[in-house]
Amino acid sequence: MGKVDLTILVPAWNEERNITSFLSDIADQLNYSSFKTDVIILANGCVDNTIPLAKSHIQKQSLPNVSWLIQVFDDPFKNKVLNAGIELAKSDIILNLDADSRLEKNCISRLYSFLLDNPKVNLVGGLDIPIYDKLNKETLLYQFQRTQQIWREERGRVMAIGAVMMYRKSSFNGFPLDAISEDTWLSLYIASKFGWESVKVLMDANIHIFAPTSWSDYLKQQTRWDTGYVQLMKNHPELQSTYDNRRSLFKRRSNEEIFESVYNRLDEEKIARSRLVELRDIINIIIEENSDIEYDSILRNVGTWDPIISTKGA
Secondary structure, three states: OOOOOEEEEEEEOOOOOOHHHHHHHHHHHHOOOOOOEEEEEEEEOOOOOHHHHHHHHHHOOOOOOEEEEEEEEOOOOHHHHHHHHHHHOOOOEEEEEOOOEEEOOOHHHHHHHHHHHOOOOOEEEEEEEEEOOOOOOOOHHHHHHHHHHHHHHHHOOOOOOOOEEEEEHHHOOOOOOOOOOHHHHHHHHHHHHHOHHHEEEEEEEEEEEEOOOOHHHHHHHHHHHHHHHHHHHHHOHHHHHHHHOOOOOOOOOOHHHHHHHHHHHHHHOOOOOHHHHHHHHHHHHHHHHHHHHHHHHHHOOOOOOOOOOOOOOO
16 A cells, blocks of 8 residues: 555454444545555454454455554553554554544544644644433533533643544654553653643544443543553653643633633533532542542552453443
């Protein structure tokens, strides 16, 4: 196929419920693309039908500028399989996509065009948008998750983290094996090496993730994310100052303006304004406490941390 312009890495751990639709999303977005792309599905430790479903799907694909490859690994650790995928990549530009999500139209092309047009940028991410279809909007579970998402959007995202990240292979030497949150590590590492000017987020390059449908899954998801940050900073304290300065170049509004915008959106969606206070003063405290307990148990070898566990609410 000649020179490869883009490599897409898709780690997939037991994704039988979503793998076919997700690969269809990729194919749809690359259908009219002029850039040549390798899509590498990294089946890491699957014990369900992810692999046969993926094989069946890619056998039906015949896009002229796209090649498909499945690599099977016994080890489910995401960072290890991503590093293996990076080694296989024939392009400098690589896109990581989480298979338990859905791509919004033009997400890939927007990220790719931005990176081509901005040679000093080494990492660009998009915006994760939860899918709430299976949640009752009258419940606290929905309202807390929706309030959390509104707060994130109004505050603005400066770190390229989440289910979609595009980066230059030449900008780093692979993901460390002592970092659970590989996306947070990459944003901080790139920023520490090249400055925050080299890390960007496109708020119109969207990927949709499935929202937790139970309190147990929600707290597990949030605790996992928080524990990942705690673990990262304990193993890589050299990144702390970079994290603290992450908004140094970000033209942000005052806290009063942010709160007012959040409250206006909550009013529009008929969610009580008190949910924001409860989220910040109650739920966040619970999550922080859970993550401290989780991490402490790992350090004392009385608990285990499984880096591949994810909330699958599809």
